[in-house]
Amino acid sequence: MEGYLIAISISVLIYLLMASGLALQYGFTGLVNFGHVGFFAIGSYTSALLALKGVPIPVSLAAATALAALAAYPLGMVSLRLGGDYLAIVTLGFSEAVRMTLQTEEWLTRGMHGLPGIPRLFAGWVDPKMIDLCIFLLLLAVCAAVFLLIHHIIRSPFGRVIEAIRDNEVAVRALGKNPAQFKTRSLMIGAGIAGLAGGLQAHYLTFISPEQYVPLITFYIWIALVLGGVGSLRGVIIGTVLLVGFLEGSRFLRDIFTGVSEVQLASVRIWIIGMALICVVLYRPQGLFGKSSGKSARGSN
């Protein structure tokens, strides 16, 4: 039982890391990044390949973070010219390009065969039974650090500028600030976090293959973000927990719907997830726990 809970928690925390990166990019900077999974993939493969070559895991994770962040640099340049939905499709294309490359360049990535036998975090350091727990604790610490970092960033003058960019880029330029610079940095930080998440996941799963990095993962992160309420870190946490809750909790539907076949049950699961999405968006406009709009109502006299 605890093992399963820990596994789910690990899954939550990995999604959470990714979501926090996206929260910085979209929630606070307004960059519509639909290629988040691309950075995640870059992180995974970088760390996995390095570790398989014998590089110590902390080093490989650092490299994963750095490389994912670097990969975001050119996209930041592109985001200079492209707004909103146009950037969305370009980033989506980027993540697909990453996946195709991983899939095709067999000499490096073994292509579709994937990378088995990636060194596990903490392997050889602690009792195998405790590894998952340790990974969970590590992720918890990483998440906390990342949240603190983001919290600090968005409260700073830097955060104020990226928030302003989200609202009105033209006006930001009129204030003598170069939006491209801020956007690129925000994109790189978010991407780096996703890369780190990817690396950690690779060392947790020990097997990765290109099929894991499909755009659906990006959609999931977006869903988490919107469920919890865009623009608040607390919302990100709740959204992610809810998402994984929907995805995983629906496994236990079997105990409720005893009559239906397995195929139908799978349909019911997806149906419930779909309905939950619609209902949350419809009936909880600010996300379940987002920034309320009440702020404006007070104090006009």
Added chain:
Amino acid sequence: MSLLKIANLSGGYGDVDIISGIDMDVGAKEIVTIAGTNGAGKSTLIKAAMGILPRISGTMVFDGIDLMKLQIEDRVRIGISYVPQVRNVFGTLTVLENLQVVEHAPAKAARIRDMFDLFPALAGRRGTYAENLSGGERQQLAFARALMSSPRLILLDEPSAALSPALTDQVFEEVKRLPQADVAVLMVEQRARQALAFSDRGYILDAGRIVLSDTGANLLANEEMGDVYIGRGQVQAAPQSPSSHI
């Protein structure tokens, strides 16, 4: 008998009342001006009359019809039209389309021709997307758009803002002529002195309440009000003979 009768109207965007306890009349063929400081609630009041304000209470009757029950579109149908202060044109439509798109316009083509006669600057730019218009051109278009549907009451939110003196005069002349065509006018103006001069009546709004209402002439004569709300006389009179006041 008054065309639009507002009684004890309160409302706002959130929980807080932006306007409260408003009583106001606009008679048929009357020009009524609302003035007041920035943020007093003038636009909010106009929006309430158009049905755009999210939350209102009180009564509003237009020509015997209870307005509180009507949708925005229906208010247009019974003869109310509106020029907002901001976002007053469809930016992604061309000048011509901005006029064509108005519903309830009898003899549309002829009416559009009239509008282009009235504002020749627009005629030359008929194919331009409205978002590319200059500030003044927009204002003209917005006014023309509101006239399209041959309304009986026209709500104008600062029609002269961004207009050159020549055009301001032209627009005001047009407003002055409206009662002859059986159109009543309720307008918000910052150039209140100019506006009150030809208004039948005026209201001064402050912090969401009506602090003074009287005929246009009487308001202009009220010194204290001038200092606090509508500025001293010479400022507004200036455009006609600018050099004398430097």
Added chain:
Amino acid sequence: MDWISIANAVINGVVIGMLLALPALAITLVFGIARFPNAATGDYMTLGAYTTIASQMFLGGSIVTAVLGAMTMTAAVSLLMYFWVFRALAERSHVSRLIASIGVAFAVRSSITFFAGQDQYVVDLPLVRAWNFGGIRILPTDLYIVGAALVALLLVFCVMYLTPTGRRMRAIADSPELAAASGIRARRVMIFLWAVAGAFCGLGGALLGIKAVVLPELGWELLMPMFAGVILGGIGSPVGAVLGIVTFSIAQEVATLFVGPAYKVVLAFLILLCVLLMRPQGMFGRPIAAR
């Protein structure tokens, strides 16, 4: 590469592009007017394909009635979802509408699989051979597909640019409040929009079902190329959507000959990126005002 292969690849790209042009039109209309990328588009297509299969299986009748049935069905579902979901979200950020549409996509697809299962279906139509003009192959059924798409495009174009409805649509897209203050009844216009969008998806899905096989993920998998096409063409532009998706498809097919199937997606996206860097608003989009 010899020119015959290239010609065939181009023809193939045109056919696939035209097939996807129908749902792409639906996407661009909804995108331009209801202001969000509707992720349920793909699954409306799937619904169209399955409805075609179902009406063939249970009601018999000709393929034409089956396709018409599919169009009606998807239009109905599309309207239903408008009334329940998207109407209420009109004032909200387009990302929340996007997420809601993902929810709709899941709900529609899982409703299908609940009854039809995960296995594949095929539309019951005899196979015909292609006409062969000295190596260049043209399939009669493909001509129908292209024909249907062209007619649909013409229809949308006429409605958008020659009738008041199109103007009203664009006015609502621009500012719902001002549209209402101009006396436009948004309700009617939106009903028209969603019905047309649904019917187009249904038709596209049915045609796709005829051409390929019918699977639960049929439409969902095509979302990305369709969005890419729409964006390439310029959001909100019907002509752009069709030309965009056709260009995108041709690029993919021709690229298959040169860089292979895996990198064709990458290449197509590179083309997209290059076009966007030169014209950030897409091929036929209107430039965003400079001030």
Added chain:
Amino acid sequence: AQGEPVFRLGALNSITGIGGPYGPYMLEAIKLAVSEVNAAGGAAGRKFQLFAEDDQTKPEAAVLAVKKLVEINKVEAVVGIWPSSVGLATMPITNDANVITMNTCGAPEMLTENKKGLAWMFQASNAIFGNAFAEVARRRGFKRPAVMAFNNSTFVGQANYFKNAWEANGGKVSAFVVYEPNQSSYRTELARVLATKPDVISLSAYRPDATIILKEWYQSGQDCKFIMPGWTANEDLVKALGKEATEGLISISNVAAEQHSAFKHFAGEFKKITKREPDIFAAQSYDMVITLALALEAAGAKADIAAINDKIRSVTGTGGTKANSFVEGRDILRKGQKVDYDGASSRLDFGKQGETVPDFGVFDIQDGKLVLKETIPGQLPA
């Protein structure tokens, strides 16, 4: 059923995702086998209690699903694992938890990663399959084969081994195309292959994409043969394409050795439930449960996982008395004899690393029916 000793069995199937056309039937087959075992009073007196999960054909979903099976349902074995990606991603977990797994994965890495010997491959590995394809092409006298494969590890592996095996004998492959899945047309990919004028195409595909490719091939009017895996080229494919377009396709699948009684029995029961012919994965899934049951029977009611696992090779290996069903095998075991279960999917002789090397049946599709032409022994590449 409380108090009665049970064996907790997990089924991890690809119900949704790309495995959708196969996974649900694999689960049906597993349920069928479980009910047969339980109807016979269980194995060593222990009844099978089944816990099913959907892995969505995705490794990361599979990880959570298998965690749930292991941690919450406390299963002792997991059967029905279909794609190699899921097999490879879940192996570390099942190994850690000491759980037996039985799969249909074809990736050779499954063998090297099977470090504890707890995993059993019921499907021939890609290498063996690729070899068999090449062997059939050679026997049929083809000169210019081309290769087309769905881009995933199984099929790319198959295609590569085909190419290697063919070229090892000095031949040349006229075209080698790996295509991206989930497309609505493969005409340009196909055109690239057909442009090289092959006399046969080794098509490693699943049914949906094979349906489209064959449709487009037929429409193109160009003449050539196809060699395809049995789970794709079967009655369902005929149903989808009609007799004319499928005439003469060569379909290869592993067959139960010598006589088909296990398969016949299974197919009959399976048809009663699902109204259709079982495919090879369903047959393999059925065999997984029966094999496990026999091993449990042989190891005894008190045996631990390791002891049961040890028996798997012995209840299927050569040298025992042949059995074709659980009851037959159990009765032989009860007599104190050694048993050799020959299953519905193959004769199931496991190699050192848990792999099977089945015999392959070569079928031609004639007038919409699969007709067995010959049987060739499977073999690893040289």
Added chain:
Amino acid sequence: MALLSITDITARFGGFRALDSVSLEVGDGELVGLIGTNGAGKSTLFSVATGYIPAGSGSVVFQGEDITNVPVHQRVRRGLARTFQVPREFSHMTVFDNMMVAARDQRGEKLAALVFSRHAIRQEEERLAERVREVMAFLNLARVSDELAGKLSGGQKKLLEIGRLLMLEPKCILLDEPFAGVNPVLIEQLCDRIVELNKRGIAVLIIEHNLAELARIVPRLYAMDRGRVIASGTPDAVLADQGVREAYMGGVI
């Protein structure tokens, strides 16, 4: 020597010539007005001067340097700032934050500084907040300090626009109809403030249709019509110009 000199600027939109070789100068510390018919090209000229619209031909020289091809934000950093005719507030931020963003070269905008000089940043923030409060008090915005800027009234947004400009401490400011929609009482105060700013050495170029106020404060005036400068000089001279009277004031005496 002129602080800002615009020479022979031309700008086209498709076939439409919005600016037709316009030349204009603002001297160091000068206060200059710009009037013109609606659609004359005044706002377009501002956009060209600040880099939002590329100049078709001609040059923009600021502080002796040719900045015709310098990007917008760098022009602002050199001290050439503008307001927009249609306010461009950061609608989802509070009025206070709108003002805070505006201050230039904030230490805390650098990521590295966030980690290494947190104390300095805090001090800087306090200093800025003080200045923001001053400016807001002057513009009558203190009352709405915590409101989201998107919810301000039309006039308040114009004031905010000016407020942000004041935070920038530029050398030369281009004001695009700052008084449109602003209450007359406040206009007078704004005028005084503009004059005061100008006295401190900031050059101002101001587009305004409110001639009385404009003429009261500017010593020099340009008039534009249909993309050209048609007159320049003292307000009296310009407003007496026959062409200007016809084009701008509809011939009214």
